[in-house]
Amino acid sequence: MKISKYIFVGILLGITLYKSEAVSWFRIFEMFHFQSFHMYGIIFTAIIAGVGIVQVIKRTHLKSTEGQEIIFHPKDKSIPRYLIGGFIFGLGWALAGVCPGPMFILLGSGYTVFIVFLAAAMFGTFSYGLLRKKLPH
Amino acid sequence: MVPQFLIDIKDFISQPWPWWVGGLMIALIMFILLFFGKEFGLSANLRIMCAADGAGDFADFFKFDWQSQGWNLMVALGAMFGGYLAAHYFLSPDGDIAHVSNATIESLKGLGFQFDDGKVPLVPDFYSWESLFSLRGLIIIVLGGFLVGFGARYAGGCTSGHAISGLSALQLPSLIAVIGFFLGGLFMTHLIFPILF
Numbered sequence: 001m002k003i004s005k006y007i008f009v010g011i012l013l014g015i016t017l018y019k020s021e022a023v024s025w026f027r028i029f030e031m032f033h034f035q036s037f038h039m040y041g042i043i044f045t046a047i048i049a050g051v052g053i054v055q056v057i058k059r060t061h062l063k064s065t066e067g068q069e070i071i072f073h074p075k076d077k078s079i080p081r082y083l084i085g086g087f088i089f090g091l092g093w094a095l096a097g098v099c100p101g102p103m104f105i106l107l108g109s110g111y112t113v114f115i116v117f118l119a120a121a122m123f124g125t126f127s128y129g130l131l132r133k134k135l136p137h
Numbered sequence: 138m139v140p141q142f143l144i145d146i147k148d149f150i151s152q153p154w155p156w157w158v159g160g161l162m163i164a165l166i167m168f169i170l171l172f173f174g175k176e177f178g179l180s181a182n183l184r185i186m187c188a189a190d191g192a193g194d195f196a197d198f199f200k201f202d203w204q205s206q207g208w209n210l211m212v213a214l215g216a217m218f219g220g221y222l223a224a225h226y227f228l229s230p231d232g233d234i235a236h237v238s239n240a241t242i243e244s245l246k247g248l249g250f251q252f253d254d255g256k257v258p259l260v261p262d263f264y265s266w267e268s269l270f271s272l273r274g275l276i277i278i279v280l281g282g283f284l285v286g287f288g289a290r291y292a293g294g295c296t297s298g299h300a301i302s303g304l305s306a307l308q309l310p311s312l313i314a315v316i317g318f319f320l321g322g323l324f325m326t327h328l329i330f331p332i333l334f
Contacts, residue, residue, distance in 0.1 A: 014219015045160020050305025086317020124286025
């Protein structure tokens with residue numbers, strides 16, 4: 001169960017994003033046109049429930065199955081990195097209509113051309129790794 | 138014979154899920170991973186896969202203990218299984234369609250999309266191997282993939298890492314990243330799409 005439990009978490013994620021249509025290019029298109037509450041509803045519900053979960057974990061000092069208290073690492077303080085990187089990600093998210101989760105989900109659901117998308121995304125990450133020291137962070 | 142209650146469960150899951158079910162399930166998945174001592178973030182897999190492919194020879198960014206991150210690859214593998222199961226066993230009664238609003242269907246028609254009997258498929262037809270031979274398909278699949286992979290790592294996370302995990306932990310950097318996601322998305326949708334389609 002050490003590793004296989006994560007496969008079950010992934011299956012849950014795959015069915016969730018597929019059945020709630022978050023994997024759909026058309027849903028992302030709709031979201032960026034503000035023509036439906038659907039995607040905002042998914043994201044806001046997840047965040048509101050998530051904030052509650054994080055607060056309960058922090059206040060009860062809940063321990064993970066690894067035996068240590070669950071901690072939240074504060075992310076590095078910066079603006080350019082998140083704004084520019086986020087902007088580039090947003091361009092790709094709207095263009096392709098998929099983010100990294102749906103990329104795997106649609107590949108598994110039978111759209112084998114996403115193997116090319118995955119290779120391109122890996123090349124994007126690789127390029128960032130090469131250019132990292134020259135980019136503003 | 139399959140017991141009736143199993144068929145009932147299958148039919149129940151097969152309905153299109155309302156937004157609040159999707160949102161609650163995502164929060165639950167984040168909690169399960171936290172409970173296992175891990176952080177929810179799918180784009181990290183791209184870095185792990187680069188590292189596993191030997192990218193550490195080219196940039197220090199890929200020199201890290203990627204073997205310890207194998208759990209995240211298992212989440213990605215599971216997501217593929219989940220996609221397979223949803224597409225093959227839990228399809229909605231009305232088929233593999235996206236239930237987008239009428240306003241969206243009109244906007245799509247304005248860009249030249251054609252839909253039979255007003256039904257919008259879940260996945261657009263440009264996601265096919267043939268479309269790699271068209272300029273538009275190539276731009277969407279290859280450039281789209283590149284931007285997602287580059288931007289996610291530059292910003293230090295994607296929708297799951299920043300919008301869900303980061304905002305749930307009330308992290309200001311994640312809020313800046315999500316603002317960036319939306320600025321980029323709006324720019325692409327409103328200024329580039331009219332040229333591309």
